[in-house]
Structure formats: C-alpha cells, structure tokens
Amino acid sequence: MNGLECLIKELQTHVKVCPQLVGMEDLFVHIERSSHPNFGDLTTNIALQYSKTLGVNPIELAEEIAAHLGGVSLSGIAKIEVRKPGFINFYFSDEFLSTNVADVVEQGANFGRGEKLKGQRWVVEHTSPNPNKAMHLGHLRNNLVGMSLYRVLQWNGATVTTDEIDNNRGIAIAKVMYGFLAHMKKDSDLPTEVSAWLAHKNQWFTPEEKGVGPDVFVTECYVLGEKTTKENEAAEKFTRQLVVDWEHGDTAVRELWEHVLSYAYAGIEKTLNRLDSHFDRVWHEHEHYQEGKQYVEAGLEKGIFQKLEDGAVLTNLESSYGLPDTILLKRDGTALYITQDIALTARKKKEYNADKLVWVVGPDQSLAMKQVFAVCEQLGIGELEDFTHVSYGYVGLKAGDGGFQKMSSREGTVVLIDDVIDAVKAKIEANESALERNHELVPDLSEKLAIAAVKFAILKPDRTQDLTFDINQSVNVHGDSGVYVMYSYVRAKSILEKYGREVLAQNVVGVKVGGEKELLRSLAFFPNVIERSLVDLSAHHVATYLLEISSAFNSWYGSESILDGSDREIYKLAVVQATSQVLKNGLAILGIQTVERM
C-alpha cells in the first residue's frame, strides 16, 4: 500500500469513530483530492453528506469532526480546516510529502503499482486489423487504447493476455485476390485466372516493383477489386467463386490467398512493430470460422434459441435482456460473426482461465457486443459482468467548415498510421539545431519523439470521445504534448547526469518543503491516477497527469537552481529523481519509451 492510500485509510478510520457519526449505518467516508490548492490537498464532504440525516448544520458538524481529528495524531497531515458550505480540508505535512519522494526513489520502476486486481486473469482483445487494407487512424486508436489498457490492468496487479483476430477469409480477401489478378499483371493480355498467375508469377507486379509498401499495395488490390466487382457482373461472380473454391481447399486458390496475405501481413507487421504493439495470441479466422455451430445446436436443444421456418436460428434476447434479436446461423446453416464470437469467447475463457474478458472494439459494434455477451451468458459460457466492451470514439478529420468529418476511403480521406508518424517525424526534424545537439547520441531520436507525440496525442483524450484529428494541432510538438513530457524528463535526467552520483532516498528526511511543494503534491497522487484509469478503463488520466507533473517541474526548474551547492541540494536532487521516475513510469503505461537526451 502506498503512502497516500495509507493516509486516506487512516483518515477514514478516524472520521468513522468520530462521536457525531459513530452510530451511522453504511457510513462511507469519501476522501478525494481537492479541486484547488486553496482547498488543501485532500477533502471530504462527509459533513455535507450527513448533516441532513443528523439534522444539524453542516458547518457545525464539519467543525466537530475536524476538532475530533485535531485530537488524534496524524503525521501525514499538517493542517485541517473547515470551509463553507461544510468541507473539511486536509493539508499534507512536509514529512508526508518528503517521505513520498523517498518512496518513489526507493520503489523506482514499481512506484505506482497497485494490487486491486491481484490474482485476476484478464484477456484483452484489440486492434484486429483486416488484412485487406493499410492501417489507418482508427486502427491506431484501437491499438493504443488496447495496449495502454493492457498496461493499466497490469499496473493494477492483474495477469493480462492480449489477443487479436485475423479476419483472413471471406469476400473481402477474395476481392483482394481478384484485384491482384486483374489489375496487378504486367501485361494486360494475360488472362485473369489463378492458373495463369500460377504459371507466370513473375508476370504480376510486386510491391517493390510498384514502388509502394506492401500494405498500400494490398489496399490498391482491394480497392480496385471492389470497384470492378461492383461494376462488372462477371468479376463479381469470379470473386464469389474464389470464396467457394477457397472453402473447398482448391490448392491454386489457396496459394494465391497465401500470396496476397503475405503482403498484407508484412504491411501490418511493419506498422505494429513501429508502435511496439504486442499480442500473446492471434486467432486466424480460417482456423475457427466454422466453430460455434455446436453452441447454437446446444442452445436450440435447451430451447434458448428458436429455428425459423427457413432454417435460420434466431436468438431470444428481447424478453430477458431487452435487446433486439439477431440471427445466429444462416438459413443455409453457415456461421456468422456472432457464431464465431461465441466459440472464441468460450475458448478464451477456458484456455486462459479468464476472470474478465475485454473487447476493444469501435462503437458501431456496441449492440453486436451486447448480443454476444447475452448469448454467452444464456449458454453458460460466462456472466454478463465478466464481459466488457471497451469502446472508443471515432477518429475524424477537420472538415472544410471546421466540423467533424469521418474518414472515408471512397473520398480518399483515410489517413494512414505510417504517414502520420512520418509527417510528425519531418516536423521534428525541422528543428535542426535541437537535433544536431544529440542526433549522434540518441539513435533514431526523431522517430522516437514522433512515436511519443502521436501516441500521446491519441491517448490524451478520454477514449470514449470522438477525436478530431488535425496533424498540426493534435500532434503537438510544443505545449500539451508527448514531446513536452519527454523534454521534461530529459531535463531532469540532465541534472542528475551532471551531478553524476547516485541519489539516495535517505537524503530526504526532515526537510522543509519550499518552492517544489506543488510538484511534490502532484507526485503523491500517481498511484491514485493509476486506480482512476482502472475505474474508467482509460489511460487518458495518466496522460493528463503527466502534463501536470511536467508543468509543475518546469515551473520549479525555471524559478530555482537545483545544483546550487546548498545543503538542500541533495534533497532537491531526490525530488528531481522522483520526478523523472514518475514521468518514466507514466510514459511506460502509455507505451512511450523515454530517451535520455533530446
């Protein structure tokens, strides 16, 4: 348990035994961070909450409680005050603040870790890019939300597995295959036939020959394939036949399928590696797409589902869950996405012995997810409360009129992840003087800073809100940005490097806190921020908090020399050490690796 948590527990205990409140049922003493430094560091509204029930004036009640607390010894609290309309405010003592600095220095990379989820196993599914398109900003948000959630859960003590689904079969991939055959041949006289490609593979372009990345190449195949199949009936029929042949295991078609997929995978992998993404498990659709039917059958036998006249199977969610019903099995007996989802959910639950399953999926799937969860509960696979759809807002672009505009492949407004990172990288590299200072000391500095800037920009807003992406504004290099946080870290490290010796936690005892007070106050709340991120399943609290720390640190840095040769120097160095540590830990949760110089 961290210092802040202990202090809050201690306060709660003392408030509870306060004579005015001692008999109350279900008494919960809410102690939270004060909204403004003028109101202390911690605050409780307990007097406001219970004054009515007790029939007393809130201020008087607050004063009585404060008087009671004043009578007990609390080393963490320097001052208690009552403010209208009835808040009790607590001020941290210098001892508490400096002890916390020592804790950070001592616990290092573990400072902030909690045990709320200790012993729990979580599975987080995220990203799941379809291998027919290059990854764009929507995928980026999904990936960053997923990966940051993965770390938030770990920091709260859970054992976490991440997985994704590779939707590598079906009509979309067939369109890629067709688009490749029909539009990527070097000689237009060549027939658009799988056999022709098989016999003369070198007569079809590769991404290298086209001068584009493999993901862009696949996107082109898909877009052209979709366009042609829409316009041309023969092409449409051909593409449908590809799906059928693929299902029958036609070796030629399978070979073409693997060929186009290899390009898609290469592109996806390149982008995901750049983001430092990670999956413990990848479910390839071609391996499981027929699973799930037995669950539907079982549900039919138990009378949970009903068979329609045409043979399709329908859910029964309306009465018990208040959800619209949906088809679980097509009339021809084949599976749908939801059928597969049921099977996969059962497998995940079993294989990972999972307590909680999380799906990071866009908001358009909200109803579908609810239906999957409900059906899984009906089938006894798990309980509703074990399943969570972690949704996220759309990433849009700024429209001409200043409004929100969804990305559209038809209108060519889809922004690719790699393009964004490259653009930010170019922006960073435009700052030549700064780069010259360090480009030989830190390899790939501009790439690292660009990744930091992009990740921070996407993770800073609440994940549920739509995000208007404007590369000039969203990915700041100044102000509220990943680069700013990184810069603050580098500044801190620079001081420590100049000092050149190890900074010890013991150097902190018995000091009087000065201009660094605001910084110390913020540092104490880091574990609390990680808990809040768990409650909301959103890492944006961490991002906001890192800005707060950075700002407080830079403000202090500007007002005071740290290496001043005074007897406070060694203590101030511990504060710098603690700051850099918290920045590093917080950035790690966001998936941003620090650099030591920039």
Add this chain to the structure above:
RNA sequence: GCCCUUGUAGUUCAAUGGAUAGAACGGCUCACUCCUAACGAGCUGAUGUAGGUUCGAUUCCUACCAGGGGCACCA
C-alpha cells in the same frame, strides 16, 4: 420509427455530484551570460436551449435543438 451516444473558450482537449470550470494552440505582453528556451511568467476567452432532482449540477432526470452510430441471415 425504436435503441445507443455526443454537445465545454476562436481551435484541440481536461474536470471520480462539490468550492474560483483547468490546460494547450492561437492572439497580446514579459523573459534567454544561469542545471537543455522543444522552457518559463502574465493577459485574453467557454458548459447548445428550457425545466426538474439536490445543501450543491458540465456531471443525474425530462423535453427541445443540433451532430454521430446501430436495428436479424454483411463484415
């Protein structure tokens, strides 16, 4: 039609039912012989509308206005 969801400075984002609604960008000042100015200090400026619940509402409820998403054999 039904269900879900969003509306905060000029712009991009914050604010676990609390107190004086915070930042950043932009604009206007100030500041660089000093541990990294990719910095710091100051000024400017906002809760869609109308009710309700509450000691207290950006937050909860209702209606309206304006966006976005979804609604059975697509993925």
